[in-house]
Amino acid sequence: MHPDSDGFFTRTAASAAGYTDAEFRRLVDAGEIRKIATGIYYPARGYDGLTPTAVHRLRAVAAVRGRTDHAVSHISAAVMHGLTMWNTELDRVHLTADRSTGGRKTSSVHVHTAALTTATVVEIDSLPVTSPARTVIDTARIVDMDHAVVIGDSALRKYAITTDELTEILEQSSRLHNIAAARRAVARMNGLSESAGETLSRLQMIDHDMPTPSLQYRVPGLNFRVDFFWPQFRIIGEFDGMAKYGGRAETLAREKEREDALRDEGYVVFRWTWKDLWSFHDVYMRFERAKARALTH
Known part of the structure; x- marks a missing residue:
């Protein structure tokens, strides 16, 4: 029995290949294949060790198979x-079905x-x-602000x-459930954030009424690109800087x-890490x- 073009084994294909139900059950019980959806299985050697997102992708592929007028969504x-x-x-x-x-x-x-639609x-x-673009809007209608903006920033x-x-897309989706939440999330999205941590930092800055920084600023003369820059104070903020360059000893020296x-060059630098996001005050x-140090220079 060979997997199909999506890498799946199905009960229907197994039966057509001459496998009895008992033989197929033995494959499952022996752990040689993993159940993905009703009647759809995947080889254990390819499944074991997959990340949660890779497993979800397999499940999405299995779910949309054979469904006309449906699309994987959200x-x-x-x-x-x-x-x-x-x-x-x-x-x-x-999934989204093309109906009302x-x-x-x-x-x-x-x-x-x-x-x-085709668009x-x-x-x-x-x-x-x-x-x-449609995915960004749909997702922002069903998850909270932080998760929506992380996904949105990534898409942008x-x-x-x-x-x-x-x-x-917002205008086209104006009658969909919770579209107001999507509008609020879109207003905070910025494709210049390069990681989830940078996005969450930016959202925390908004919540704490901090001045809006420039993102991914390239420092003249040094050819450094920094995460956050407040030009009015010459302040540079770096998120999780210790993870930027690889090995820890090398990272510390290069940082x-x-x-x-x-x-x-006269810049004031401060930094924070993942654990600081949950006590952002x-x-x-x-x-x-x-800022106080910058203003005294």
């Missing part, structure tokens, strides 16, 4: 497009209903998937999506050289202290 489409995930719930596959009613939700698949559906490996960066494109060079106070 979080599942974000996975298919390779967008950044940050602790995103992946238990349920999301008849959606349903089970423990494993949520079928939404909405109009699908809002693309093909990935011959499977229908909502376009990156990867696919060079414009604000006009997102605005057009110190980099920071010394920036300070020699401390980061805010570091910024205030940096």
Whole structure:
């Protein structure tokens, strides 16, 4: 028995190849194949060790197979497009059916209903998937602000999506459930953020009423690109700088050289890491202290 073009084994194909139900069950019980969806299985040697997003992708492919007028959508489409995930719930596959009613939700698949057009559906490996822009809007309707903006920033960066494109999708989706949440999330998206941590930092800065920084600023003369820059204070903020260059010993040395060079040019530098995101008031106070130092120079 050989896997099909998607790498799956199916009960139907096994039966056609001469396998009895008992033989197929023995393959499952022996752990040689893993169940992906009803009647659809995957070789254990290829399945074991997959990341949660890779497993979700397999489940999305299995779920949309054989369904006409359906597309992989929402979080599942974000996975298919390779967008950044940050602790995103992946238990349920999301599909959208091209109709106005008849959606349903089970423990494993949520079928939404909405109009699908050639402009809002693309093909990935011959499977229908909502376009990156449509995916951003749909996802922002069902997850919280932080998760929505992380995914949105990733899509804007990867696919060079414009604000006009997102605005057009918002207008087309104006009657869909929770579209107001999507509008709020879109207003905070910025494709210049290069990681989930940078996105979450930016959202925390907004919540703490910090001045808006320039993102990915290239420092003249030094050819350094920094995460956040406040030109009015010559303050540079770096998120998780210790992870930028690889090995820890090398990282520490290179970061110190980099920071010394920036300070020699008159910049005030402060930094924070993942754990600081959950007590961001401390980061805010570091910024205030940096601002005070900058104003005395």
